[in-house]
Amino acid sequence: LEGLEQKWMARWDADATYRFDRSRPRAQVYSIDTPPPTVSGSLHVGHVFSYTHTDVVARFQRMRGKAVFYPMGWDDNGLPTERRVQNYFGVRCDPSLPYDPTFLPPDKPPKQAISVSRPNFIELCARLTAEDEKVFEHLWRYLGLSVDWQMTYATIGPRAQRISQLSFLRLLQRGLAYQLEAPTLWDVDFRTAVAQAELEDREQPGAYHRIRFAVADADPGTAFIEIDTTRPELIPACVALVAHPDDERFKPLFGREVITPLFGVKVPVRAHALADPEKGTGAAMICTFGDVTDVIWWRELGLPVRSVLQPNGALRPVTFGGAGWESADVPRAQQHYDQLAGLSAVKARVRIVDQMKETGDLLGDKRPITHAVKLYEKGDRPLEILTSRQWFIRTMEHREALLARGRELQWHPPYMQARFDNWVHGLAGDWCVSRQRFFGVPFPLWYQVRADGSIDYEARLLPSEGRLPVDPSTDVPDGYRPDQRNQPGGFAGDPDVMDTWATSSLTPQIAARWEEDPDLFARVFPMDVRPQAHDIIRTWLFDTVLRSHFDVEALPWQHAAISGWVLDPDRKKMSKSKGNVVTPMGLLEEHGADGVRYWAASGRSGTDTAFDPGQMKVGRRLAIKLLNASKFVLANPGPHGAVTAAVDRGLLASLAVIVRESTDDLEQYHYTRVLERTESFFWTFCDDYLELVKGRRYGDQGPDLAASANGALVTALSTMLRLFAPFLPFVTEEVWSWGHDGSVHTAAWPTADEVLAPCGGVEDPRAIEALQFATTVLGAIRKKKSEEQRPLKTPVAVAVVRAPSALLALLPSVEADLRASGLIQHLETAEGDVLDVIVTLAPVEAPVPERTP
């Protein structure tokens, strides 16, 4: 078994075994939207797991005669790569710089990061990821993925950029993408907007603070509204108080005003149904913006903006007394606020609590709680909501159409559709696709700069589609000169890049070369399958359906094959941070690719699977067994002819059933059953059938019956090899090569008719019974030998087979095989209700005394 991976991965490459035949029409193509792995990370056992599932199906479809479109993408777009390139080369991206075609990074990263233009930065990314990709490709080849390695793409490559930009421009033209200055979820560390899909909730400690607001039209010190807040530092950003419209406690106050503590700003008391009388005091403070509910209240109640947070998460300087910042006591407000300006939200919270303790506006002590807080999934600090100019793709008004797409898609397993529906129902706003980062696909447009130097965001300058891809930080819009950049009367490039999902969601279009190679596109799109894990249904799957719905008004694929996770023995998801990751290459070297694939293929669609090296060992043993059994079948096979003997016909008849079921199951993506069934058949083949026919195939019953055995053996082996081929590509190819010129992986998938052909096309259920009967009798003989702890070669003096007459009628057809394999000296029969075998072993021979020399 050793060395099969190197031998065959080189051979498959040289022979172009997995090359996509693009001359085939769509109906003869099976196309796969392969997930592009993130190259700045490392591949782990979870990748090996899920990519094996895809490969099993790909190999099956190829053997079924389909031209398999199986590309590989590399995800080198986005923050992980941005960080890695910065550290590796010691550079930092500055999109304001012009491209320097001569730039080369120093050998060692300097202490002070070098600023480079965005195109230079992207070049460095391509350089670094090219090395990562080589390592990845080698692992994939070693695992035996039947990818067409001539068809690779990168999510930051020119094709991906062009298609991302093209799709965006068309969405813009159709009003499906729009720009808006609006409150947006914002990460203060990455200093970028983020999308709903990138949020995660984390439990964080917090505290309720009870604060009182004086009623403005009451006598000072006589009337207050109390509220609870976890974010007292946002009191200066308070624009109103709110309570439920039916809440009797606050009804008299609606429409009146209160005065904010410390800052003396008058804010109205308003009513809104979202205010929960059960929460806190029943009244809440509306700030711009403390959470998403604030945004809803602010919008629906038509409140003003009074923002205090800056993009870096610190409180900005504010001058009280000006428009929007009128105060009853400007010097006092300013004095309090100046102590907060420049502080982070957390520090400002501590400071303002001290201030309110002094003034008596804080009632009682703070009450610590633990509450769920929204964070960017890659971030460490809670998200803020800041008003900024962002690009959005419409989702909200297309929810019904998207749900319909979800129903149209065939999910494996079907219940995964619920996650999609769940997500669509829970959408809170359109998809924010712009990021204030450097490394990514730029938005392909510029704006006119007014005479006063300000940017006119309404006056967009769009490139023609033929110019794409463009980088507006270095490219110049048509009709302008480079020296007009950022000049009055000139132009300014859009500074943002797209969310990585905005590109990843186009993988079917990128791989199929949408609007670039219409011939190829027509042959592979919409694709057959998207394989992916369940955790990114809300991102990758949803976004891809959305984009395809807009771009081509179709589903991007017919099937979604959802894989589970690999869990460590403690049932936790295996992950790098938990330090329990096993390197895939080590596993492949230890257990062999076939062994590892055997374990991976045991994980059903959607089901999380325990990491289990024991199963890899089992798979490895299966591969070895396959080599040995094949050696027996193929070594000195003798002539093979018509399959006439009952056990031989029984073998092929039961194999025909396996073939039929396996084909149906693989069509349904139920690959685990196929492996189980084939394996089970194979062990019965080895342990029972081979033992029954061993003597006969050597000629003990004459040439005709030897030819029957050989015919069945060769047919069964050929069939089993092909059934195993999608799962164990290396060992099956090795064995196949002993008797064939071509690859087993391009051989035809077996059919029941083909298996039955040596039996004259007859599928004889009586033959199956006969084989089972013989196996049962043989088992009883073995059991007796085992119980008496005698060697298996011990002869059977007498075997009495008691059985119903219908079974006994089968005995003559298998008697010779049974006598030979069981070493039966005398065989007797008797009628009985149930099958029962009484075995008497030959007496133990007296040991032959050793001769003294």
Next chain:
RNA sequence: AGGCGCGUAGCUCAGUUGGUUAGAGCGCCUGCUUGACACGCAGGAGGUCAGCGGUUCGAGUCCGCUCGUGCCUACCA
């Protein structure tokens, strides 16, 4: 809090539309070098199918409830 899974042998898991005595592999125990294989072969022990109730001639399987567990979504004053 809602949604979707899962709970079967010590471990990892099968168990199709309800139908004889609930299966496999690993591990464990006992033997055996049988003309491909000791990286092997044969045999064995081991289960109140999470619990309770219901439908049915019949329930691991269908229905309801409970418990445990995991994920998805939400909850953030």
